[in-house]
Amino acid sequence: MNYFTLDGLEVPFEEGDTLMSAARREGHYVPHLCWHPRLGQSGACRVCTVKVNGRLAAACTTRASADQMVENRTTELDAKRRLLLQMLFVEGNHFCPGCEKSGDCLLQATAYEMGMTGPRFEEFYPDRPLDASHPDTWIDFDRCILCKLCVRASTEIDHKNVFAIGGHGIDTHLVVDSPSGKLVDSRFSADDFAAGVCPVGAILPKRRGFVIPIHERRFDRAPVAEESWLENDASTRESTDDTGGHDEGA
Amino acid sequence: MMTTIRMQPTDSGSDSERQIVELVVKRYDSRKDALVQILREVQAETHWLSRKVLHLVAAAVGLTPARVEGVASFYHFFHLQPVGRYHFLWSDNVIDRMLGSRMLARELCRLLHIVPGKPRQAAPASLDFTSCTGLGDQGPAVLLNQHQVLTRLDELRVVEIAELVHARVPIEEWPGEWQRVDDQLRRPDVLLASPAAQGEALRATLARGAEATLDEIVISRLRGRGGAGFSTATKWRACLHSPCPAHGGRVVVCNADEGEPGTFKDRVLLTRQADAVFEGMTVAARVIGATEGLVYLRGEYRYMLETLQSVLEQRRRDQLLGRQILGVDGFNFDLDIHVGAGAYVCGEESALIESLEGKRGTPRIRPPFPVERGYLDRPTVVNNVETFCAVTRIAQRGGAWWSAIGTAQSSGTKIHSVSGDCARPGIYEYPFGVSIAQILEDCGANSGAHHAQAVQVGGPSGLCLATDEFERCIGFEDVPTAGAFMVFDETRDMFETARGFAHFFAHESCGFCTPCRVGTELVVRRMDKLAKGHGSIFDETELRELESLLHGTTHCGLGATATNPLRDTLARFRPAYEQRLKSPTFTPGFDLDAELAAARRVTGRDDADAHLVWQE
Ligand SMILES: Cc1cc2nc3c(=O)[nH]c(=O)nc-3n(C[C@H](O)[C@H](O)[C@H](O)COP(=O)(O)O)c2cc1C
Ligand code: SF4
Ligand code: SF4
Numbered sequence: 074m075n076y077f078t079l080d081g082l083e084v085p086f087e088e089g090d091t092l093m094s095a096a097r098r099e100g101h102y103v104p105h106l107c108w109h110p111r112l113g114q115s116g117a118c119r120v121c122t123v124k125v126n127g128r129l130a131a132a133c134t135t136r137a138s139a140d141q142m143v144e145n146r147t148t149e150l151d152a153k154r155r156l157l158l159q160m161l162f163v164e165g166n167h168f169c170p171g172c173e174k175s176g177d178c179l180l181q182a183t184a185y186e187m188g189m190t191g192p193r194f195e196e197f198y199p200d201r202p203l204d205a206s207h208p209d210t211w212i213d214f215d216r217c218i219l220c221k222l223c224v225r226a227s228t229e230i231d232h233k234n235v236f237a238i239g240g241h242g243i244d245t246h247l248v249v250d251s252p253s254g255k256l257v258d259s260r261f262s263a264d265d266f267a268a269g270v271c272p273v274g275a276i277l278p279k280r281r282g283f284v285i286p287i288h289e290r291r292f293d294r295a296p297v298a299e300e301s302w303l304e305n306d307a308s309t310r311e312s313t314d315d316t317g318g319h320d321e322g323a
Numbered sequence: 324m325m326t327t328i329r330m331q332p333t334d335s336g337s338d339s340e341r342q343i344v345e346l347v348v349k350r351y352d353s354r355k356d357a358l359v360q361i362l363r364e365v366q367a368e369t370h371w372l373s374r375k376v377l378h379l380v381a382a383a384v385g386l387t388p389a390r391v392e393g394v395a396s397f398y399h400f401f402h403l404q405p406v407g408r409y410h411f412l413w414s415d416n417v418i419d420r421m422l423g424s425r426m427l428a429r430e431l432c433r434l435l436h437i438v439p440g441k442p443r444q445a446a447p448a449s450l451d452f453t454s455c456t457g458l459g460d461q462g463p464a465v466l467l468n469q470h471q472v473l474t475r476l477d478e479l480r481v482v483e484i485a486e487l488v489h490a491r492v493p494i495e496e497w498p499g500e501w502q503r504v505d506d507q508l509r510r511p512d513v514l515l516a517s518p519a520a521q522g523e524a525l526r527a528t529l530a531r532g533a534e535a536t537l538d539e540i541v542i543s544r545l546r547g548r549g550g551a552g553f554s555t556a557t558k559w560r561a562c563l564h565s566p567c568p569a570h571g572g573r574v575v576v577c578n579a580d581e582g583e584p585g586t587f588k589d590r591v592l593l594t595r596q597a598d599a600v601f602e603g604m605t606v607a608a609r610v611i612g613a614t615e616g617l618v619y620l621r622g623e624y625r626y627m628l629e630t631l632q633s634v635l636e637q638r639r640r641d642q643l644l645g646r647q648i649l650g651v652d653g654f655n656f657d658l659d660i661h662v663g664a665g666a667y668v669c670g671e672e673s674a675l676i677e678s679l680e681g682k683r684g685t686p687r688i689r690p691p692f693p694v695e696r697g698y699l700d701r702p703t704v705v706n707n708v709e710t711f712c713a714v715t716r717i718a719q720r721g722g723a724w725w726s727a728i729g730t731a732q733s734s735g736t737k738i739h740s741v742s743g744d745c746a747r748p749g750i751y752e753y754p755f756g757v758s759i760a761q762i763l764e765d766c767g768a769n770s771g772a773h774h775a776q777a778v779q780v781g782g783p784s785g786l787c788l789a790t791d792e793f794e795r796c797i798g799f800e801d802v803p804t805a806g807a808f809m810v811f812d813e814t815r816d817m818f819e820t821a822r823g824f825a826h827f828f829a830h831e832s833c834g835f836c837t838p839c840r841v842g843t844e845l846v847v848r849r850m851d852k853l854a855k856g857h858g859s860i861f862d863e864t865e866l867r868e869l870e871s872l873l874h875g876t877t878h879c880g881l882g883a884t885a886t887n888p889l890r891d892t893l894a895r896f897r898p899a900y901e902q903r904l905k906s907p908t909f910t911p912g913f914d915l916d917a918e919l920a921a922a923r924r925v926t927g928r929d930d931a932d933a934h935l936v937w938q939e
Contacts, residue, residue, distance in 0.1 A: 116688055119837050122876045129875035134688045156872050160841035194845055194865075195912060219834070237389035238683065238834075239396040241666070243844045245834030250389030252378070 077141035079103075086137035093121055093133040096145075102298040103145055104154055104183055106161075106272050107220035108133040112229055115221055118161075120154050120183065146298075155187040163194045164243075166201070166215035167273075173282055174274025176290030180218060181273075182297040197243075204249065206257035209279055210268055217247050217275040226267035235261045247275075340376055343368045348383040355384050356699065358394055358681030359664055362401055363622075367470070370410075371402035397683040397833075399453060399665035400469045400622050406442045407449035409488050412466040413439075416455035416584040417823040418742045418809055424463035427481050428452070434485035448488045454667055454827055455584035456623045459742035459809070460507050460749050467494060469665070470625050473501050502626070506591045507749030510765060512736045513728065514592075514712050515752050520599040522643045524606055524718035529651060531718075533610045537563075540610075540714065542722030544734040549578055549670075549707035550781070550805035551880075552733075555714070558704060562694040563611045565702035573613040574703040575604045575656075576679070576693075577711055580621045580663060580670035583782035584827060585807030588738040589708040591750045593620075593627060596712055597634045601658065603711030605644065606718045607704055608656040616658030617698065619675050622665045631660055667831035668881050672705040674833065685835045686879035709738055709806070729755035733798035741766045743810035744773045751808075759802065760793040768810045775810050777817055777896070782807035783824035784884035787817075787891035818899035821892040822850040828885035839882030842873050846886060852912035859906040866893070 076083040079096055086095035096103050097110065107118040114134050121132040124144040132143070144150060161180060169175050201214035219238070224247075227235040235256075239248040251258035261267070263278060271277075287293070292300075347364045351357035361380060366372055372395050381391040395401045402410075413419075413428045428450060432439060435448050442449035458464035458474055465473040471494055473484075480501065487497060508515060528536045540556040547553045562573055577600060581589040592600060604616045620628065635658065638644040648654040661679055663669055669678045673687035676698050697703025706714075713735055717725045726734045733755035739762060742748045746767025753762070759778055768775040779787050780797070781804035788795065788802070795802050811820060829843035846869055849862050870886040870893075877883050893900060916935045923933050 114688055116878050117836050119876045119878070131878070136690065153872055153876060156868065157837050157876070160837055160845070164841045195848070197844075218837075219840075234387045234390070237387065237393040239389075239393040241397050241399075241683075241834045242829060242832040243834065243840060245840060248389045248393055250387045252388070 075137075075139045077137055077139065077143055079143045080145045080147075084137075090137045091133055092123065092125070092130075092135050092137050092141070092143055095137050096132065101145075102300075103132045104151075104186065104297075105133060106179055106183065106218060107222060109222055109225075109270065112222060112225040112270075115225070118157070118218065118220055120157050122150060122153055122157075124150065151187050154183075155189050156193075158184045158187060158189055159193045161218045162189075162192050163196045164199070165217060166196075166198060172216070172274045173277055174216070176287055176293050177285075178274060178292070179272035179297065182292035185292075186297050201246070204256050205279075206253075206255040207261065207263075207279075208257070209263035210256065210261065211277060211279055212247075212249070212256060213275050213277070214247060215275075216273045218273055219245055219247070220272060222270045222272060223247070223267045223276055226270040227261075227265065230266040233260045233265065233267075235259050235265070235267060337375065340369055340373075341379060344376065344379040344383055348380065353384050354681075355386055356679070356681045358384060358386070358391065359398070359678055360661060360681075362391075362395055362398075363662060363664055366401060367468075370408065371405050373403075373405075377403075394681065394683055397666065398622075398663075401664055404442060405444070407437075407447050409448040409494070410468050411448065411450040412453040412456070412469065413450060414454075414456040414458065414462060414464040414466070415452040415823075416459055416462075416827075417820050418459040418585060419455070419462040419464060420823065421743065421815070422463045424476070427463055427476050427478065430478065431481045431485060434482065435488060447491065453623075453665065454582065454831060455586075457581055457587040457590050457621070458504065459585055459587060460740065461505055462742075466623060469622060471497075471502055472504060472623075472626055474504060504590075504594075504626075505749075506594055508591065508595070509741070509747055509749040510751040510753065512752035512754065513716060514599075514709070514736055514738065515595065515750070517596070517599065517716060519596070520602040520715050520719075522602070522641065522649065524599075524602050524715040525609070525643060525649060528606050528609050528718050529649060529654075533612075536606065536718055537610050539717055539722035543713075543717045543725040544722075545710070545713055545717060545725065546733065546799060547707055548709035548713070548737065548805070549672075550583070550784070550803075552799045552803060555706065555710055558694055558706070559607065559611055561692070562702045562704045565695045567702060568700055571699060571701045572615070573611050574698045574701050575607045575611070575613045575616040575658070576672075576675070576698065576703055576705045577604055577616070577618040577658075577708060578670060578672065578675060578705055579624070579708050580619055580667075580675060581624070581708070582621060582667035582670045582831075583784060583805055583807055584824070585740060585742055585779065585782050585809040586805060587740040587742075588750055588806045590624060590627075591740075592708050592712055592738070593624070593631065597631055598638070599712045599715040600708050601635065601638060601644065601711075603706075603714035603718075604658060605648065605656055606714050607706070607711070609654065611702075611704060613704075614655050614657070616656060617679055618658060618660045619669070619679060620660050620662050621670075622663040625662055628660060628662060635660075666833070667827075668833045668879070671879050671881065674879070675705065676703065683833070685833050686881075707805075730796075730798045730800065732800040737797060737804065738806055739797075739804070739808040740806050741808045741810070744768060744775065744812035744815070745810045746770055746773065753797065755798045756796050758794055758796050759788060762797075762808060763793060763810065766808075766810070768812070773810075773812045776813040776815065777811045777820075779807065779809040779811070779820070779888070780804045782809075783827055783888050784880070785887070787820075787888060787895065789895040816899055817892045817896035818850075818853070818903065821888040822847075822854060824888040825850045825885075828881065832881065832885070833879075836878040836882065838873050838876045839878070839885060842869050842877075842882070843885050845869055846889065848912065850889075853900070853903040855912075856903070857910045857912050857914070858900075858903040859908060859910045860904055861909050863893075863900065863904050 074085045105121040116134040204212040224236040237248045381388040461474045463476040545555040669684040674684040678684040693703045738752045829847045834840045
């Protein structure tokens, strides 16, 4: 077995593993938003930035190899992550107290974990109209962090290509594939894997307000770093089992 | 009001849209990977890409409409809203601005009753700004309908342009002189002084053999001219040793994206030495065993396309391209030109490959590198225009000859695009090792009216050097460069230069990763805040923190270098910042008094009590 070290601990890995997939299989927490065990790599959010032999790299896209000394939860790296999270918070419109996802939200939980106490930067207050056209699901683009998990899920698992990314720079945005551009006219269904994969409160089921009360939600039970990962992920190996779809941010 | 306003597309107009789409898509065999080319050619006919047109294209190539919209909205040159029949894209590099471009744009807008970036329905013309068009030595420059270029704009010409637009004179009838592009070759050396390549390098390659030619490249110590300076021989060898998939062999790609502001040497190489570029690609093909090549020509250089294609035609006739090159059995290689659509990030080799495949120009995760899995998953060598030129001369004259020129770590010559405050802007080729001071002297940067205070070497992603560093030398061991050399005299405000570059990077960020997408925007907002006089010492702390974050956490080199101008000017031209950071207490960028303007308007008041006293 090959090993790399993560904050001094030995982590075994297999051929083809990234630092993230190997660490997660062993139950270690590497902060992340856009990584998912069942979906292809992305590298967009950069919250999983670690130091590999002294050099900054994204854990989710860096192949594991035996000579790596990886720093993860250092003060310096968590400070960088905090800045990245603050960027995501000001870029969109995140009013946590009024959000159904509060307590289940990976962005919010990671921000707590990184010790974020305020937005720091000025809010951009973008104007992003809501899509409430679909009978079962609504999309609140205000909260979208462009992680592309829904894009990948819809393509790789649902084979529907309901979502795509449009624009560039700060105008980058999620696009829904349908003649009208609205979710109701797309091939989306509330049973899709893509319907449950959003780490934030951008894609949410309708008529499900506060079924689980605040204080009893996922990250109320345990902070994100201490969650029982193996329990939450159906499998950290690229599984072919389609039933365990509700892991990250479900 | 003019009476000849063109009508909005009617139903019969839609039929013609359908025909246009069918024709273009057919030309590309309905290939998904030709999407960017298809959209370009459709738009050339339809002027903009309506939702309807995008859906027609999607159906014709078999992609989802959302994918097509995602691609179309990625590139700056695709219009998803109607634009005028005369669409002006004003080159907005600091060098153009120093030549008065912004003032001229304002003037044209006034004459045409238009607002930049806001096309007015039924107006014949529209105007927007674009990143450097690669004509800084003869600016202010403008791109017209993403096809023609207008150089050396001045006040008189702007008035004449407005008259032609008002009279609806077709662009083909505009004075040819306005579109003149000069090479401004000031100092040719071994690359630019060579006669056109007519197969000598290919004959030498065939005589020597592929393996021995690669050895010559090793001996030459040639390093890539696109910026990173990677060993060309090492790259080729890695490609040669990568297995090919069943669906296709190795590919040679020439990076002619030349998006770095202030760089225009590839433009001149493609004008004067196109044969050497294509021959270098053919040598590469022989060495790595490729049969297909692609040139990624930046959209701004669209005006060169026909000339370049005629060079290719001639080479095919001369048996220097195509099947059985120089009569050698099995030596088959041909190449195509792909025209970009306005995206600086597509110069990054993996984003370039995505774009060649008809996708959004988002840089790929590496590894795998292009040499392992590049264009359509085939092993691909990507090299800069100048690198291929050098390859031709090395194949012809030998590696030792090239290696004897230059310095220990940087062999050969390097071509510089000189612009800005100097008497003789243009193209200068020097052996590596030349000092900044020498180039400044040769281009007349310290004569008469000019006295250089700074040089931006390698463009905004390169280095900004001040007078005490002018003895430093060009080379990978000291001052590396991809070819831009922008001179600023002592009248220039280096904070404004850095602010212009900050806008450039935010404009060009592909939007994929958080630190670059949001970070470049935050830097712009800080810099604009300082420019408006709302700066405080806290802003400097934040700018430095953003600088340090972007350096290392981004997905690609664009974000990683986006704050270089900020870092360099903060270190070297602090007084330019200090005067703007004087407030020791926090000053919000938010102007409360200005926000009250609407309330004043509604209440019809403008007395002192309706204003907040805003303190310094
Ligand atoms: C944002 C960005 C833009 C780039 N633009 C160009 C370009 O316009 N032309 C170019 O040759 N290389 C460009 N590069 C470098 C390419 O990625 C690549 O290294 C180069 O084309 C390799 O060719 P070479 O080895 O001959 O230099 C760019 C890199 C980045 C990160
Ligand atoms: S909607 Fe949710 S899953 Fe989709 S990109 Fe936005 S944040 Fe990610
Ligand atoms: S750094 Fe990130 S956002 Fe910027 S251009 Fe590269 S991939 Fe795109």
